[in-house]
Amino acid sequence: MQKKSSSFQPNRTPNKPSHGTPRLAPRQVRIIGGAWKRMLLPVLDAEGLRPTPDRVRETVFNWINHQLGSDWAGAHFLDLFAGSGALGFEAASRGAASVTMVDNHGPAARQLEDNREKLKAGNVKVLRADALALVRDLAARGQRFDLIFLDPPYQLGLLSQILPLCPAVLNDGGLVYAETGEPLPAQGDEVPDWLSGWDAIREDKAGMVYYYLLKPHTDGA
Template identity: 40%
Template structure:
């Protein structure tokens, strides 16, 4: 029995991956990522596109990485001198790995919430506001739509916040009426959109 369990553990370890930070103070650093069902790290190619869009907007920003998973988007912002980042991740293993990576990078301006993103966004009791938000949920669960609505309804956003959304290309996402698409790209089965919020 012990022998079987050992094989399972080694198999899980082999399936674990890494993300690479592509620019900034941690450029080239590789961070471990747990092999978690539904976790789909943003590819380097897409990440390069997104951060070309955000080139002038990460420094000094307060960042919220919803459905954080690997944390690749939030860590990229911190590498590019964001003021702070909150990572929300439901899966316990993934959340622990996020915290481990924060410790590895010796960051004191990042926090992990091991909770359901929709539950967190449903109540902004601490009146937190963010300049830059990433929404990259598991596909085909209608989570992106709900998250966008809650961000607007519960005052999570600064007046001119930027919101990046990554969804399956066939999803007919309806953003709040005061969000305007400023960038859009399709990469394979993925649709990437950057919205600007207007008060």
């Protein structure tokens, strides 16, 4: 893949120590904040499905809360590769105006729908769809979101395919949260084309998970 210098600007901060957290019963995820705080939701036992850990979600949602100015009621979220729904349900619990969850795996989508019904989450919509095709369709229909969650299976290279499509479905000032199994290039490194045009405004690492809050670069910013 051709590489070039770009505006990608990670904001390097010292990594925090990764302390262990108590394990939940198998195939459950805990909501950590908002109206459904401490609620346990069943998670499908499927290969590659790995809910974002509690500690990571706590950090990420603190970042998001700061970026939103605590205005969850005015924010619309798109949770692509939703999997367990840990990120999307967390946003909904905190009062998001809407959360659209997307997964192309039938049993996972049905589990998400069951959990939506369990919570009576009127601000959540579950779609069974291919994420890449759906984003193109949403862009064509003019739908926009304030934050997109990207936590695809690491081994399939989906982040490099989906990230370039995201600006077309982001509101002005919108953000992308991304999880990866390896670090994105540091400031000053050459970066791949698919990452050019993005700034990392926050980042951290927990175990083997690297996670970022990304913002599309605007010329002159």
